[in-house]
Amino acid sequence: MQPFLQCGRFGFELKAMPLVMGILNVTPDSFSDGGRYQALEFAISKAEEMAFEGADLIDIGGETTRPGAAPLPLDEELRRVMPALYALRGLGKPLSVDTYKTEVMREAIIAGADMINDVNGFRAPGAIEAVAASDCALCVMHMQSTPATMQQSPVYTDVVAEVIAFLRGRIDAMLAAGIARNRICVDPGFGFGKTTEHNYALLRATSRIESELGLPVLAGLSRKSMIGAVTGRPVGQRLAGSLAGALAAVAHGAKIVRVHDVAETVDALKVWQAAHLG
Structure with a gap:
C-alpha cells in the first residue's frame, strides 16, 4: 500500500492514525443533516468546528446521493458548493468536493479543491480528463x-470480488491518463447499491481491498442504514453504531473514515490507537 497521499496543497503520510474526513452537506435534503448547513454562514461555522475538533479533511457536498434521490441540476449544485469552497480556502485543512459532475469538478479544481470525491468512480464523460x-x-x-x-x-x-474488479478497472483508466498513483484512494461504496449483508461483507474485506489494489481505503458508513439495520436506531441515534463502524473499518485497514461526528470519532480513534499501537 502506498505510504503517501498527495492532496492538492497538502500531503498525508498514511501510517498509524487514520485520517478523519468531516462531512459538510450544503444541501436541503441529505439523509442525516439536510438543510442544517445550507446557509453559507452555518456551513462556515460547521467547517470551523470540525477543523477545531480534529478533522484532517472537509468534504463539501452539494447534492444528496441518498437512495431514491433525483439528480440535481448543474447550476444549482454549483450555486451551493462554490461559495462554501471559496469561503473555506483559508481554513488550513484540505477541502474535498463530493461530486460526480465533470463541470463541478473543473470549477472546483480552479477554485483550489484538494480532493475530488466521486461516487460515480469518474465514469462520466470527460471526468478523468477534467482532473x-x-x-x-x-x-x-x-x-x-x-x-x-x-x-x-x-x-x-x-x-x-466485483467491487474490487470495478475499482481496479477505474484505477487502470486513471493511470493510463497519466494520473499519479499516489493521488488515488478507493471507497467500496457502503450503501450505494448494496444490501446490509453486502455492506458488512465489504467492511470485513477492507484489508483485502487495500491489499489487492495497493491503495488506501476510505470508509464512509457514518449514520447509514447499515448501522440502523443492526442497531434498530433511527438516523439521529446512530452515533454509537457509527463509531463502532469506523473503528471496525480502521481495524480492518481503512486509512480514511468519512464521518458526521468528528470530535467523537477523533476521540475513539485516539483510544483505539493507544490500545492497539502503544
Whole structure:
C-alpha cells in the first residue's frame, strides 16, 4: 500500500492514525443533516468546528446521493458548493468536493479543491480528463446503478470480488491518463447499491481491498442504514453504531473514515490507537 497521499496543497503520510474526513452537506435534503448547513454562514461555522475538533479533511457536498434521490441540476449544485469552497480556502485543512459532475469538478479544481470525491468512480464523460492535469487527490467509489435506483434489489455473485474488479478497472483508466498513483484512494461504496449483508461483507474485506489494489481505503458508513439495520436506531441515534463502524473499518485497514461526528470519532480513534499501537 502506498505510504503517501498527495492532496492538492497538502500531503498525508498514511501510517498509524487514520485520517478523519468531516462531512459538510450544503444541501436541503441529505439523509442525516439536510438543510442544517445550507446557509453559507452555518456551513462556515460547521467547517470551523470540525477543523477545531480534529478533522484532517472537509468534504463539501452539494447534492444528496441518498437512495431514491433525483439528480440535481448543474447550476444549482454549483450555486451551493462554490461559495462554501471559496469561503473555506483559508481554513488550513484540505477541502474535498463530493461530486460526480465533470463541470463541478473543473470549477472546483480552479477554485483550489484538494480532493475530488466521486461516487460515480469518474465514469462520466470527460471526468478523468477534467482532473488529470491537477494535483488534487481523487477518491474513486463503487456504486451499482444510480442513487435513484441503487437500492432496488441490488444483486452480486461475489460482492467483494466485483467491487474490487470495478475499482481496479477505474484505477487502470486513471493511470493510463497519466494520473499519479499516489493521488488515488478507493471507497467500496457502503450503501450505494448494496444490501446490509453486502455492506458488512465489504467492511470485513477492507484489508483485502487495500491489499489487492495497493491503495488506501476510505470508509464512509457514518449514520447509514447499515448501522440502523443492526442497531434498530433511527438516523439521529446512530452515533454509537457509527463509531463502532469506523473503528471496525480502521481495524480492518481503512486509512480514511468519512464521518458526521468528528470530535467523537477523533476521540475513539485516539483510544483505539493507544490500545492497539502503544
